[in-house]
Amino acid sequence: MIKIGLTGVYFEGAKEALIANVPEGYEIVFVNDKSEYDKLEDVQYVINRLAVDNEIFTAAKNLKFLQKWGAGFDDCDIQFAGEMGISVASCPGVNARPVAELALMHMLSTYRNLVAINRNLVKGIWPKSEFFGRSFMIEHKTVGIIGLGNIGKIVAKLTSALGANVIYYDIERQWAQEESFGYKFVDSMEELLKVADIVTVHCPLNTETRGLIGKKELEWMQPTSILINTARGPIVNEEALVEALENGIILGAGIDNFNVEPAPQDHPLLHLPNVSATAHAAGNTRDNDVNMVRYCYQNIVNFENGLPFNSERDWVNKQYMITSK
Numbered sequence: 001m002i003k004i005g006l007t008g009v010y011f012e013g014a015k016e017a018l019i020a021n022v023p024e025g026y027e028i029v030f031v032n033d034k035s036e037y038d039k040l041e042d043v044q045y046v047i048n049r050l051a052v053d054n055e056i057f058t059a060a061k062n063l064k065f066l067q068k069w070g071a072g073f074d075d076c077d078i079q080f081a082g083e084m085g086i087s088v089a090s091c092p093g094v095n096a097r098p099v100a101e102l103a104l105m106h107m108l109s110t111y112r113n114l115v116a117i118n119r120n121l122v123k124g125i126w127p128k129s130e131f132f133g134r135s136f137m138i139e140h141k142t143v144g145i146i147g148l149g150n151i152g153k154i155v156a157k158l159t160s161a162l163g164a165n166v167i168y169y170d171i172e173r174q175w176a177q178e179e180s181f182g183y184k185f186v187d188s189m190e191e192l193l194k195v196a197d198i199v200t201v202h203c204p205l206n207t208e209t210r211g212l213i214g215k216k217e218l219e220w221m222q223p224t225s226i227l228i229n230t231a232r233g234p235i236v237n238e239e240a241l242v243e244a245l246e247n248g249i250i251l252g253a254g255i256d257n258f259n260v261e262p263a264p265q266d267h268p269l270l271h272l273p274n275v276s277a278t279a280h281a282a283g284n285t286r287d288n289d290v291n292m293v294r295y296c297y298q299n300i301v302n303f304e305n306g307l308p309f310n311s312e313r314d315w316v317n318k319q320y321m322i323t324s325k
Contacts, residue, residue, distance in 0.1 A: 004300060005040045007031045007056060008049030008069065013286035017293040018047075023301050045300045052076035057084050065303045067296045070095055070283050071150070073316045074205040074232060082320025087303065089314040093150035094295045095283030100154035102282040103200050103230045106254020107143075107159070109276035110226045111136045111198075113252075116273040134251065136197075136224070139163035144196025146189065146212075147203030147231070148174045155200055156183055167192060170203075193220040198228065205232035215240040218249055226252045230282040233257040242268045245275060256282045 006018060006028055015030075022028050031039050034053065040046065040060035048056065049069035054077055057063065068076060068090040081088050109115065113131040120127040143159045145152045145168040156166045156177070166183040168174070169192045177183050186192045189212075193199060199221065203209050213227070214237040221227070227250060229236050238259050244250050252274035258267065261280055269275050299309050309315055 002026045002045070002304065003043040004028045005031050005043040005046045005060065006049075007040075007046055010049060011284075011289075014049075014289040014293065017290045021290075021293050021297055023297050026297075026300075045303075047296045047300075048076075050075075054080055057081055057086055065089070065300065067091075067299055068316075069292060069296060072204065072232065078317035079320045082317040083322055085322050087315060087321065088317045089299050089303075089309055090316050091292060091295050091299075092311060092313050094292050095288060096150040096154055098285045098288050099151045099202075099230050099282040100158060102256060102278065103151070103155050103202075103228050103254070104158050106228045106230065106256070106276050106278075107138060107198055107200070107226065110228070110252040110254045110274070111138065113274070115276050119273070137163075138198070141165070141197035142167060142195055143198045143200065144168070144186075144192040146170075146192065146199065146201045148177060148183070149202060151230075152200075152202040153177060155202065156181065159198070164198070167196060189217070190220055193217055194222075196225060197222070198226055200228040201231045201235055203231055203235065205235055210234050211237055213237065213241075215243070218244040221250050223248055223251065225250050226254065228254040230254075230256040233259045233261070238269065242272070245269075245272050252276070256280055 002025060004026055018028060029039050029043060037055060037059040042062055043060050044062055044064050046056060046060060046063060046066045047069055048066055052075060063086050065087045066081060071090050071092045073090045076088060078088050112135050117127050117131060138159060139162055141164050143164045143166050145156055145166065148168040148170045160166055167186050168183055169186050169189050173185050178185060212235050218240055241253060245253060254276040255269055256278045257280050263270060270277055295310060299314060302309055
């Protein structure tokens with residue numbers, strides 16, 4: 001029997017889907033934390049949710065392939081894995097829809113001051129008109145998308161449906177999207193930040209994007225603009241963002257990711273009235289968990305049978321692979 005170790009935190013919907021869809025000839029082993037890494041000794045495959053500890057690679061002595069749950073792999077030492085002969089794959093695009101929907105939620109929440117209004121209501125204050133002067137619609141606004149990939153494309157469609165104009169900045173120009181939907185490519189991020197009413201970040205975290213938006217970039221934005229980040233926390237300089245929010249450099253922000261997670265209770269972004277915050281939950285919905293489970297299992301079955309991954313973009317450490325294991 002081929003064993004698949006399941007490391008990280010899997011909530012009830014995901015657990016049910018993992019158990020219900022396990023491929024024939026395979027068995028699964030839940031590994032809740034480091035204290036149970038001894039269970040990995042004879043597994044050939046791992047599906048990992050949340051950060052990847054390098055000890056996983058050393059504990060799983062027969063490991064051939066690690067499948068990341070989700071699209072991101074910045075929290076995994078893919079070079080270390082490759083040098084041990086272990087392939088690593090991610091799931092690009094599988095959680096694009098829920099992430100895009102949460103980005104839209106943050107736009108609406110920030111524009112309509114949902115958090116501040118709710119806090120007042122809880123205190124017994126009825127703020128019927130207090131926020132009228134700083135409330136806006138998405139219709140007729142310019143949405144600037146940084147990274148028109150799987151998630152960015154859905155965000156573009158959703159905001160377009162609400163009457164927004166879409167501009168984007170990406171290292172690869174998306175000609176087909178421009179021709180089909182009328183999205184406008186801008187030549188620089190500076191232009192996007194200066195023009196957009198809503199700036200939404202949908203690029204991966206890497207050496208080029210770490211600290212991509214800092215003090216200078218925030219000052220390019222308009223005082224009525226909002227920033228949405230459902231990508232990765234370190235893409236945005238948090239200290240600069242707090243300063244911009246406190247001093248009216250920008251109107252507000254919707255944040256799903258932080259530099260340190262879980263974010264400390266006293267983190268300024270959790271207490272500012274013009275911030276809508278969630279806990280790195282954009283890609284997680286019970287209904288989409290089924291899609292993620294099936295995608296992960298299919299990659300494992302394909303790998304076991306010498307077949308290509310679901311997508312050529314899945315294999316993220318091919319360049320580091322050795323064949324000694």
